[in-house]
Amino acid sequence: MEASPAVAGLAAVAGKAFPTSFSTGVRTFSTAQAGLERQEWFGEDLTPDDTPILMAWQAPRALIVGRSDARLPGFARATEELAAEGWPVLVRRSGGSACPVSPGTLQIALVRASAGQGEIEAGYRTLASVIETLLSGVNVLCEAGERPSAFCPGRYDLGVGPRKFAGLSQHWRSRGSAIVISTAASVIVEDDVEELCHVVNFFYEKANGQRRCSSAFVTDVKRARSGSPLPGGILTTILRTRLSDTTRKPQAFSGAG
Amino acid sequence: MATEIALPPDLWDAAANPEGIVANWFFTEGAGVRKGATVAEIMVEKTSFDIAAPADGHLHIVVGKDGVVKPGAVIGTVDGG
Numbered sequence: 001m002e003a004s005p006a007v008a009g010l011a012a013v014a015g016k017a018f019p020t021s022f023s024t025g026v027r028t029f030s031t032a033q034a035g036l037e038r039q040e041w042f043g044e045d046l047t048p049d050d051t052p053i054l055m056a057w058q059a060p061r062a063l064i065v066g067r068s069d070a071r072l073p074g075f076a077r078a079t080e081e082l083a084a085e086g087w088p089v090l091v092r093r094s095g096g097s098a099c100p101v102s103p104g105t106l107q108i109a110l111v112r113a114s115a116g117q118g119e120i121e122a123g124y125r126t127l128a129s130v131i132e133t134l135l136s137g138v139n140v141l142c143e144a145g146e147r148p149s150a151f152c153p154g155r156y157d158l159g160v161g162p163r164k165f166a167g168l169s170q171h172w173r174s175r176g177s178a179i180v181i182s183t184a185a186s187v188i189v190e191d192d193v194e195e196l197c198h199v200v201n202f203f204y205e206k207a208n209g210q211r212r213c214s215s216a217f218v219t220d221v222k223r224a225r226s227g228s229p230l231p232g233g234i235l236t237t238i239l240r241t242r243l244s245d246t247t248r249k250p251q252a253f254s255g256a257g
Numbered sequence: 258m259a260t261e262i263a264l265p266p267d268l269w270d271a272a273a274n275p276e277g278i279v280a281n282w283f284f285t286e287g288a289g290v291r292k293g294a295t296v297a298e299i300m301v302e303k304t305s306f307d308i309a310a311p312a313d314g315h316l317h318i319v320v321g322k323d324g325v326v327k328p329g330a331v332i333g334t335v336d337g338g
Contacts, residue, residue, distance in 0.1 A: 067298055067305070068280050095280075095303035120269050120304050154303040170304035173295075 026240045027055070032062030032101045036090055039184060040171070043111030048178055052112035054130065056243050058103060058236075062088045063199055064186075065098040069209065078206035087199050094171035094184050097211055098200045099152040104191030104220070106239060110183045113175070123183035124156045124168055131158060131166055131185060137242055138235065139227045142166075151200040151213040158187075163219035189236045190222040259334040260312040262296065262319075266329035269301050277301035279324045279332060284316050290335060297332060310335055 029035035035057040042055050063082060069075065070091045079089040087100070101107060110127045132142040142158045150157065150164040158166040166187040173180050188196065197215040204211045222235050230238075269277070280300035284290055290310040297308040310316070314335040320326055 066280075068300075071281065093305060093307070095300050095305040119273075120302055121273060124302075152303075156303070168303070171307075172304065173307045174309060 025056075025244045026106075027057045029057055029059040032059040032064065032088070033090055035059040035101075035107060036062075036064060036092060039107065039109045040093055040182065042109065043113070043180060043182070044175070046111060046113040046180065048113045048115035050113065052110055052126070054108065054110050056106060056108045056240075058106060058240075059101055061086055061100070061102045062090050063098055063100050063203055064090045064092045065203065066096055067091055067093065069098055069203075069207065072204075072207040072209045074206050074208040078203050081206055082199065082203060085199075089203065092169075092171075092184075093173075094169040094182065096152045096154060096167065096169040098203050099167060099186050100196045100199050101186065102191055102196070104189055104236065106187045106189055106236070106243070108185045108187065108243070111180065113178045113180050115178050120170065123170055123181055127168055127183045127185055128156055128158060131187060134239060134242055135221060138221070138225055138238060140221055140225045147217045149214045149217040151197060151211075151218065152186075158185075159219065160224040162217055163224070164217060165219050165221050165224055187239075188218070188220040189239060190220050190232065193218045193220055258337050259317070260314070260337065261331045262308060262311060262333040262335065263331045264299065264306075264308065264326060264328055268299075268306060268328045269304070271328050274301050276325050276327055277306075279320050279322055279326060280305065282316075282318055282322055282333075286316065286318050288316050290314065290316050299326065299332075308332070312337060 043053055082089050128144055135142055143160060144156055144158055146153050146155050147157045147159060147164040152167045154167060156168040157164040166185055168185045171182045194215045197213050197218055200213050277299045279297060281298040284296055290296055292310055292312050294310045295307045296310045299306040299308060312335045314337045317334045320332040
């Protein structure tokens with residue numbers, strides 16, 4: 001399996017972004033189910049005149065799959081076996097395929113309402129820029145571009161070289177004449193990427209799905225970081241603090257604008 | 258009378274992403290659906306669009322799962338009552 005040759009810096013996907021504000025800080029949920037439900041219905045009262053908002057959260061282990069994954073012939077068996085291994089399987093509304101959540105990952109969502117034409121790229125660019133800004137403060141350079149052999153691959157994968165440490169997806173739903181757009185990212189901060197990839201492959205194997213991923217194309221922010229090593233857990237604490245601090249006030253992410 | 262389930266012509270920017278796919282139908286052919294229920298999911302660039310039934314009635318699928326669509330496409334109909 002080979003990485004996409006199209007991996008590029010964020011400048012390659014730059015374009016119009018929009019300012020965001022924050023509302024909830026970084027929350028820790030007792031289950032990933034609670035976090036996912038909160039994320040999917042967050043911003044339900046937004047109007048197209050409102051500033052988009054960010055939420056971020058962490059939760060215990062779970063494998064979050066796409067709606068098409070839930071229709072695989074062995075889905076029930078895969079769900080049962082993974083739950084027994086401590087990986088409950090949840091179905092999300094946003095696009096893409098299976099992606100693990102764990103205490104070593106950060107979930108970040110950007111929610112906005114739109115009255116007009118849907119522009120897929122704007123949400124991706126803005127959230128990618130949020131993550132780029134967040135990680136630049138801990139000496140990590142983000143490169144955007146699909147890593148097709150990583151799990152849940154997409155054009156807005158973020159990583160270093162051929163290895164992905166974050167992925168983005170979106171869900172659009174109508175609410176009256178407006179569209180509520182949720183752009184979500186999962187960032188692997190510090191975790192055992194071999195195990196994360198094993199869980200994804202185990203799911204598709206048991207569910208009779210065709211997808212597979214390789215840990216050779218997945219990394220975490222801790223390994224992607226340059227500079228002196230940090231003790232375990234410190235990086236997650238730093239990123240949580242930075243995320244809360246930088247998003248409590250309105251931000252214009254000029255890096256993507 | 259049949260009501261078309263048409264993708265909004267400006268649902269996404271076709272210049273940037275020319276085609277999407279019907280990722281899921283959440284009801285089977287001929288099933289009864291209520292106006293506003295999410296009947297289908299369209300996927301473009303890891304972006305999932307919920308498509309709602311435009312009326313109460315029985316669902317008829319025009320573009321099946323994994324079918325390729327463009328903005329404005331009619332993917333199904335709902336026969337009244």
